[in-house]
Amino acid sequence: MRVLFLCLMLLACLPAQARPAGCNAGTVFEDRDGDGRRDRSEPGIAGVLVSDGERIVRTGREGRWSLPLEGDHTVFVIKPAGFAFPNGADGLPVFWRHVQPQPGPALRYGGIPAGPVACHDFPLRRVAPRKGPLELMVFADPQPKTARDVGYYERDIVGPIVEAARGRRAADLGLTLGDVVSDDLSLYPSMNRATARLRTPWLHVAGNHDLDFDAATDEDSLRSFRRSFGPDTFAWEEAQASFIVLDDVIWRPGQSPAYIGGLRESQFAFLGAYLATQPRDRRIVISAHIPFFDEPGRETFRRADRERLFALLAPFEKVLLLTGHGHVQRQHRHGPAEGWQGREPLHEYNVGAACGGYWSGPLDAAGIPDTRMSDGTPNGYATARFDPDGGYALRWHVARGQGEALHLHAPKLLRQGAYPGVGVYANVYMGEADTRVEYRVAGGEWQPMARVDEPDPALRRENLLDDASETLRGYDRLPEAEASTHLWRGRLPTNLPEGEHLVEVRAFDRWRGEVRSSVSYRLGRVAP
Incomplete structure (x- = not known):
């Protein structure tokens, strides 16, 4: 009875043309004590947008709003800057209410249960800008x-x-x-x-x-x-x-x-x-x-x-x-x-x-x-x-x-003097078509890497290990490697001295600037 009385009082204060055929209405108010309930000392907030997902209305001078009561929907407040909603028991912000006067279809996971159409007051509290x-x-x-x-x-x-x-x-x-x-x-x-x-x-x-x-x-x-x-x-x-x-x-x-x-x-x-x-x-x-x-x-x-x-x-x-x-x-x-x-x-x-x-x-x-x-x-x-x-x-x-902005893939060992047809790959996670990616070997000059539409070789290696294993390496195997939109390649020289050589890669992220990584490969001598 108390809820019905409050709804009737609220509707009586609304202009006639704003009154819905039901209680799909309420007030957006300043929740000064943070308890989520409106007290007499807590004023309504004017100019706040309220919507049913299709129509939008703006609260009046006293913070009141109303929307047509047409079918079942979810009504919500569009949070204005400088305000915050309280959190519900699940930790999520409470800025919406369901309007479900009639039972919906029977669904495995329950859907939205029917409930009486009630007035909805939404609390907001001011926060420091x-x-x-x-x-x-x-x-x-x-x-x-x-x-x-x-x-x-x-x-x-x-x-x-x-x-x-x-x-x-x-x-x-x-x-x-x-x-x-x-x-x-x-x-x-x-x-x-x-x-x-x-x-x-x-x-x-x-x-x-x-x-x-x-x-x-x-x-x-x-x-x-x-x-x-x-x-x-x-x-x-x-x-x-x-x-x-x-x-x-x-x-x-x-x-x-x-x-x-x-x-x-x-x-x-x-x-x-x-x-x-x-x-x-x-x-x-x-x-x-x-x-x-x-x-x-x-x-x-x-x-x-x-x-x-x-x-x-x-x-x-x-x-x-x-x-x-x-x-x-x-x-x-x-x-x-x-x-x-x-x-x-x-x-x-x-x-x-x-x-x-x-x-x-x-x-x-x-x-x-x-x-x-x-x-x-x-x-x-x-x-x-x-x-x-x-x-x-x-x-x-x-x-x-467990990593930064990119990872590299390179062979561990190449024959000294072999045809230089093997490359180092750089997967730059935030890369775009125009991202500048460069590499240098053994402290030499920086050279551009070429963007390639290929699968990531590091993931491809994992796919091959899954194929070769006679037991499952995980509950589900990793997805098959597909062409990446942010993969670059540079050719590795084989005409350097025998031994270990450092490969450095730098990419120029649009927002972070220069990001780097490095990997090594070894050149070994093989007798003819």
């Missing part, structure tokens, strides 16, 4: 199949970051780019417990392995994901950037392929309404799971949807796309051929996987699998720094700090 850069931590595809894999995620990714943070937040904001799990949605709670150790506000993108595969429609395919993580399409604002999270997995049960990259009409409505509120010089960060570029020879993201999205983004001067899904590391620059009409190419960072090669390969001394990706990149995570002027810097971090 951050004047410097914003640090974003990005995990793509943690993708555990089992509780054992969740343990790898915690020991390989989360634990070392927590240790390095020494009781502080790991970053200002965190983001998982989909495939939070690998089909088993019952693992969500254990994944959330692990991620909450980072003490960082964490957002989640939906991936193709986060679907309710027994759902009959795309609209119902993320009900269990939404129960745990809230809206699948939303925005979040910080002083340095506006972040837009998009579910771009279109579920097509009974068709082949069963899913494709794309966006729904409701998402375009949300994007149009939200982007209209943003200044044209604002840094916009779009986060999704499936990359916006197509794979060679096939459409993996619907072209018409990509063109509509790019048309909405074209007026903005500073846009960055973050995606996952591929379990490789790629930098892509969109241009007119893909529908981008901006003045500069549109940068998409396709982030490597936290699980790498699906938690595969032989175990190391710590009992954690090798799990490098098919392009040879070791598993790990990315960070992005966003400056107040809209600039940004990206960096890849190898899990547990």
Whole structure:
């Protein structure tokens, strides 16, 4: 009765034209004592955006909002800069409520249970404005199949970051780019417990392995994901950037392929309404799971949807796309051929996987699998720094700090005087087509290395060891090596003196500057 009375009182205070046919309304208020409940002394906050994933309204002078009560959906607040949400019992920020008046379809992992339609008040607390850069931590595809894999995620990714943070937040904001799990949605709670150790506000993108595969429609395919993580399409604002999270997995049960990259009409409505509120010089960060570029020879993201999205983004001067899904590391620059009409190419960072090669390969001394990706990149995570002027810097971090920006592969021994047809390879994890990579041998002159579209030879060696072994070297073998987009080669001389020779490689990272590594090979004399 008390909830009903409060709803009626709230609706009585709203303008008649704003009253919904039900209690899909509430107040956004300043939670001064941090208890998550509104007290009489806690004022409403005007001008805050509230959405149902399609429509957006702005709170009035007293912090009140209302939306039409049409079907079941998730209503959420778009966090304004200078504010923070409280955390729920799972450690995730509480910025959404489900509106589910009728039972949804019966799903294996539960979906969203029906509940009475109630008024929703959202607490926000003021935080000191951050004047410097914003640090974003990005995990793509943690993708555990089992509780054992969740343990790898915690020991390989989360634990070392927590240790390095020494009781502080790991970053200002965190983001998982989909495939939070690998089909088993019952693992969500254990994944959330692990991620909450980072003490960082964490957002989640939906991936193709986060679907309710027994759902009959795309609209119902993320009900269990939404129960745990809230809206699948939303925005979040910080002083340095506006972040837009998009579910771009279109579920097509009974068709082949069963899913494709794309966006729904409701998402375009949300994007149009939200982007209209943003200044044209604002840094916009779009986060999704499936990359916006197509794979060679096939459409993996619907072209018409990509063109509509790019048309909405074209007026903005500073846009960055973050995606996952591929379990490789790629930098892509969109241009007119893909529908981008901006003045500069549109940068998409396709982030490597936290699980790498699906938690595969032989175990190391710590009992954690090798799990490098098919392009040879070791598993790990990315960070992005966003400056107040809209600039940004990206960096890849190898899990547990077991490496830096590149690795090298070279033979151990060559015959002195042999034809110089054998090379040293440099896999530069953040490399792009125009990245400058050079090498020198035995302290000689620096020479350019040539970018090659080949498999990483270090991973290829592991594949051959798997082939030759009569016993399994790991629970699952490493993925087969595929052509890398960031591999360089330099020819090794054989006309040097007999003995050991140092090979030094330097690459010029767009954001970090010069990064180096080295390896040695030996020249031996063989009698004719």
